[in-house]
Structures are given as structure tokens and as C-alpha cells.
Amino acid sequence: MEKVPGDGDMEQRERADQLSEEEKGMIQDTWGRVYENCEDVGVSVLIRFFVNFPSAKQYFSQFRDMEDAEEMERSLQLRKHAQRVMNAINSVVENLQDPDKVSSILALVGKAHAVKHKVEPMYFKILSGVILEVLAEDYPDSFTPEVQRAWAKLMGLVYWHVTGAYTEVGWVQLSSSAV
Numbered sequence: 001m002e003k004v005p006g007d008g009d010m011e012q013r014e015r016a017d018q019l020s021e022e023e024k025g026m027i028q029d030t031w032g033r034v035y036e037n038c039e040d041v042g043v044s045v046l047i048r049f050f051v052n053f054p055s056a057k058q059y060f061s062q063f064r065d066m067e068d069a070e071e072m073e074r075s076l077q078l079r080k081h082a083q084r085v086m087n088a089i090n091s092v093v094e095n096l097q098d099p100d101k102v103s104s105i106l107a108l109v110g111k112a113h114a115v116k117h118k119v120e121p122m123y124f125k126i127l128s129g130v131i132l133e134v135l136a137e138d139y140p141d142s143f144t145p146e147v148q149r150a151w152a153k154l155m156g157l158v159y160w161h162v163t164g165a166y167t168e169v170g171w172v173q174l175s176s177s178a179v
């Protein structure tokens, strides 16, 4: 099918505002504490994601049929993906001073998920929301409203880059009106 520029979900791709130096500092400070527990945090993010949005499991051959959170928690495929997500966020946070690096990290993530894994991009938005929720709950002292705003901006930026890569590879959204 032909690529349709500006089609479907992609209209939500307005450019996330640039992060200020202060916001970058807040993100880097708070991430240090989170990344110390990266395995636990990553796994709880993904468990919440898959329990609240079970359709997201369809892409994972080893736990797409699991319903039980404890069973999912033991899945190596889930734990590995949790680690990959946390490591990618870590690379983004470590490179906030280098926008080209951030773009290339996220372009690779977007491209792989579009081309190889064929993941609907809306799941990136949903996962971002879950990440923000879990961080704010697990680190209430660090995640003040101001810090949460900076993180929300970062997640907007991640989504912007990832969906940019989807557009670049010609992803076409099959919205309900198109079916």
C-alpha cells in the first residue's frame, strides 16, 4: 500500500518542546536513582503495561497468552525487554546534551519496532504514560510536579522521534475508518 503522508495517528506528531538545561538536569538527577534499580523498575513498568493493556502482549511470542502477572514476571522475554527499554532510556538520558545522538538512538528503536516487530506506534504512547506513572509512584520524593513535567516532556520527545522513524519507513496506520 502507498505511504499516505500525514495519515492517521501521525497527526499527533507535533514537535515536543526542547528541554531546558534545568529540565535536563532534573531528569538526569532523578534517573540516577531510578537506574540503580533498573531491573525492578523495568519489570514493574512492563507488568503494569501488559496487565492494563493486554493487547500489547500480542507481539511477544513467549507470553502473549499469559494472563497471570506472576507468571509474566518470570518470563525471560519480558525481563529482557524490560532491560532493553531501561537501557535505551538510559542512553537517551546520558546523551541529553547531544541531540543528534538522541535522534539516532530513537530512530533505531523506532525503525526496529516498525519494520521488524510491526508494533502499532500508539503502544509507545501508552507505555510512556505507564513509565511516568510508575516513576512518580515509586519515587514520590524525587518526582515532584516539576520533575514530572520535565519527564513528561522527555517522553513526548521519545514518542516524537520514534514515530518520526515510523513515518520514515512508510508505516501506514490502519485506523478503523480505513478498514
Ligand code: HEM
Pocket: 056, 057, 059, 060, 077, 081, 084, 085, 086, 088, 089, 109, 112, 113, 116, 117, 119, 123, 124, 127, 158
Ligand atoms: C520506549 C519504548 C521501547 C524501547 C526503548 C524498546 C526497546 C527495544 C529494544 C532495544 C529491542 C531489541 C532490539 C531489536 O529487536 O531491534 C526491543 C525488542 C522488542 N520490542 Fe521494544 N522497546 C520499546 C517499546 C516497545 C513496545 C511498546 C512494544 C510492543 C507493545 C515493543 C515490542 C518489542 C518486541 C516484540 C521486541 C522483540 C522481542 C524479542 O525478540 O524477544 N517494544 N525493544
